Amino acid sequence: MSLDFTLLATDGAARLGRLETAHGGIDTPAFMPVGTAATVKAMMPQSVAATGAQIVLGNTYHLMLRPGAERIARLGGLHKFMNWPGPILTDSGGFQVMSLAKLRTIDESGVTFQSHLDGSKHHLTPERSMEIQHALDSNITMAFDECTPFPATPEQARTSMELSMRWAVRSKQAFQPRDGYGLFGIVQGGVYPDLRQESVQALTQIGFDGYAVGGLAVGEGQEMMFQVLDATTPLLPQNRPRYLMGVGRPSDIVGAVLRGIDMFDCVMPTRSGRTAQGFTRHGTINLRNARHQDDPRPLDEDCGCPLCREYSRAYIHHLIRSEEILAPMLLTWHNIHYYQDVMKGLRAAIAKGEVQAFAQNLADLEQQGDITSVK
């Protein structure tokens, strides 16, 4: 295999593992901060690493349009370009073409679209997506797929899934294998267990270094998402990593780990860091709220990030009101740190066979809410 994956322990369906890449290893369950345009927004890469993050995600759609994949290749690849020496996963571009680009048309060959930046016309196919991700020097390349919209009828979901499976074959054929680099297939099929099962069968027959579950966190809700996982993850190979794309809130991640998922990405901690939202052990806190203006306490007493060690809620509130750049800098750092703390907690709990208790404790704390803030 191009990517070594070792399953170190299990606790129910939850898994503790280690994935090795040419740019370093990843302890799973892992959360990957999103570095859309070759930067985890408002963060120095050293700070991203300081949170405990071991891998970041780059977006093929954004990078192909600006600054261009071949330009990044000439400049030494994405790791060097963005000064992130660790592992990088790139998505295939398919999802964001459908959500961001203009005048999209899909046919069997791929997707034709206009750039949301300058209107320039582009054609993205499984072959071109593999070529771009290779040029970026991505450690984990994602197969090119269509993310089935929600809601979709069984017929729509089948048509879409079957197209993605044909594109998965072409992605595998176009991918250039190298040691320490790998290709993940993406399970589609909407909310329909039989379609998910067919998709898993198609992908495992092709053979991938890892398996992603796509088409979730698109509006179906946590309960239905967990139902789809319950119907999907038991079918996936035990010896390969599983990645739930675009998920999610801490409770989504914990629930998915309990259902056998190993890897996650989501813009939530970074985006929330730019909109005054702090994730804590006591739920989400909006630091723009005036009740924080005289509060000398840290955002989260139990957090070891710079925001919580060195600043008061009153100060962060002031920065937000003053629209100071340091506000998203500190709050993004905190949120990623918190997410990584959750992942560390999950890994330690799985190792000890206590993941259910860990999940319950986290849920209880979140449900209590921000009790320490009520005056």
Add this chain to the structure above:
Amino acid sequence: MSLDFTLLATDGAARLGRLETAHGGIDTPAFMPVGTAATVKAMMPQSVAATGAQIVLGNTYHLMLRPGAERIARLGGLHKFMNWPGPILTDSGGFQVMSLAKLRTIDESGVTFQSHLDGSKHHLTPERSMEIQHALDSNITMAFDECTPFPATPEQARTSMELSMRWAVRSKQAFQPRDGYGLFGIVQGGVYPDLRQESVQALTQIGFDGYAVGGLAVGEGQEMMFQVLDATTPLLPQNRPRYLMGVGRPSDIVGAVLRGIDMFDCVMPTRSGRTAQGFTRHGTINLRNARHQDDPRPLDEDCGCPLCREYSRAYIHHLIRSEEILAPMLLTWHNIHYYQDVMKGLRAAIAKGEVQAFAQNLADLEQQGDITSVK
């Protein structure tokens, strides 16, 4: 004296010194990054310190309006609030009331104005300015003055200067002396040497811990600014620090050091960091320019800041085009680092009696411009 100042060496009129405050020492000539709203914009305080900066400036006008001086005092003072354990200088608020506030009226007592933030009405006097700066726990308090506009007739400049001198008396009376804290008077008098001389006499008679030269860098140009300095600094006490307010470009600073100035502040390195301008040994470089898009070289080969050690011009250009927060973060860091490098170079040159040669070399390099970038 409340602030110990040691003159360690001189080289012509240029001075090497050390100023001690309750929060640490400052090697002079010193450049103070501006932290208007209790943050040096786009910088972590540790990063500010890593550039070599030993003191930062806070703006009384901004802080009195938001979050409020008494609030900062309740939260432990400005050092703790903004997590800057080193020395802090605050201006008096006078300059920014006149440039930012609405519906300003000046009378003998002080200035009445409306906040540019919410229209609320405020009255700022020498006594209130001292009270605010005390509440902030500022190490170096500036006397409350009126910055004489440019141009001004000799009569206007005299009237304004004489008002500032009466306010200087009241500032001194209202200031609460403490060990390691001090009060600076501000020389006014526009571009008129006789008025500057009268102002120096008035201030030295009152007696201050340091002397600032105000009312410059307001449109009079470098040549006239240097003429005013030539007529002013020889009159100032040798054993007290001199501070040229709001200056300036590196060449302004070097010229002023040659004329006996010890301290500087300016928004230029921080503001330029948010508008794609990088200060280098080869002049100012606009990284938004498309000619940088494929350039693998660092901004400045001889700079030790993170931007220059770890990133290409192409990457910074990409961040700027993509409006990524990391662009001002890195470019501000670089610019402050460059300014501190200039100050270190000046201090080393004064110690060796080579400050003229240092100044000439810097001017020659800047005049050559960005020759390394021309393709």
